[in-house]
Amino acid sequence: MSIRAQVISTIDEKGIDQMGPDDLIVKYHSVDVRTRSRLIVYSNQKAVVRIQGQIQGVFDSGAHDLQTPANPISQFFAKFQYAGNIPWEVEVLFASTARHEARSEGITQTKELVPMRYQVAYYFMITDPVKFINSVQFGGFKYTVEDFKNYVSPIVDQAVSQVLNLVSLNEVYANLHKITDAVTASLRSFLDEVGVHLITCRIVRLEPEDETMRRVVQFMALGLDVNTAIRARLAEIMAQRSDPAATNMMLGVPYYPIYILPTAGIPGGLQQLTSPPTQQQTQQSQGGSSQSSQFGGFEISRG
Structure with a gap:
């Protein structure tokens, strides 16, 4: 910002207000205060004049002449009986009073x-x-x-x-x-x-x-108990990795991929192992060393 026609304000020579919406203080540095210098303070602003590091005056919204008899700035320099240009460094600080x-x-x-x-x-x-x-x-x-x-x-x-x-x-x-x-x-x-x-x-x-703990707390806020919330988070992680067991994790049931079952080569598969033994199979198991049984299409002798 620069002085234009001895007017001191937050408006620069291009007509742009230097006091932005996120600015709390805008400093007009090293002002050359002359006899007819005028300070313009806009709405939602207050101007503070500081000379040699000491605050000498506060100005509300409006136009102010910095060297009038009743002005605190003039009273400050009147003590030194100095007229014309001021040899001290003068700063004008515009403070925002907006919310x-x-x-x-x-x-x-x-x-x-x-x-x-x-x-x-x-x-x-x-x-x-x-x-x-x-x-x-x-x-x-x-x-x-x-x-x-x-x-x-x-x-x-x-x-x-x-x-x-x-x-x-x-x-x-x-x-x-x-x-x-x-x-x-x-x-x-x-x-x-x-x-x-x-x-x-x-x-x-x-x-x-922690992301996992945050998601567990969110699931619990939906009404899930602690164990279900933990399973839901683990299922979410498994689903992100395209793990087919994600649904089983969420439901809390075991997952048995077919390629790892030990009954993959047995006719009838898991059903044959889990079905109760027939009377003939029971007699064969009790028949001694000369008995034989069928397993996977092959006859196995015991003796």
Whole structure:
């Protein structure tokens, strides 16, 4: 951004607003403030003037002359009885007062040390730009929602872990409201200190990090018991590998491929082995060493 006709705003020379929807602070760096310089602050913005690292004035939406007798900037330089160009470095920081959404995510553990992945969404707005600018650190010309998310994430992680580390896996979703209340309380207390108002906070995702455990929990949520849910997950994995025994795994019945049956060469197959013996076969088995029997079309002598 550059000064055009001594007007200082977030609109550049091409008419493009440099304050994007995900920007919290836009810095107008090294402003050459002259006698008739005018500061334009648009809606959903507040302008903070900082001179030599010290904040000297905050301006609401509207047009402001930076060197009028009642202006705090003019009063600052009047102490030095200096007119014309200002020899000090002047920064104008435009802070967004619109509502923004950020999402913090991470991994914590349950009471049984089961890794759980979470994601927390929170909606906020900057109410005190002076506190906010003095609290955060940024080296570029913009401070975005992504930067603020990284700044707040440790607070969210601590709040989630304080509750989740004390409950077991089967009690996680029953205590979801406790986790939400803990995160909301911690965030609100922290954000108030940096000049940010927390509008609302909610947990949008809380699930085991392991894919298999996550699917088992989902199957149990459909009403399946633990054993059936485990079989369903194993059947899913087998089906992905085109394993023909996937259906049997789901139903919980054995699977006997025909090519591995020991009765493949026996006439009648499995039916002949599983059918009860006839009276003749019983007499032959009790006849002694001179008896013979039929097996697979061959006569076998016993003697």
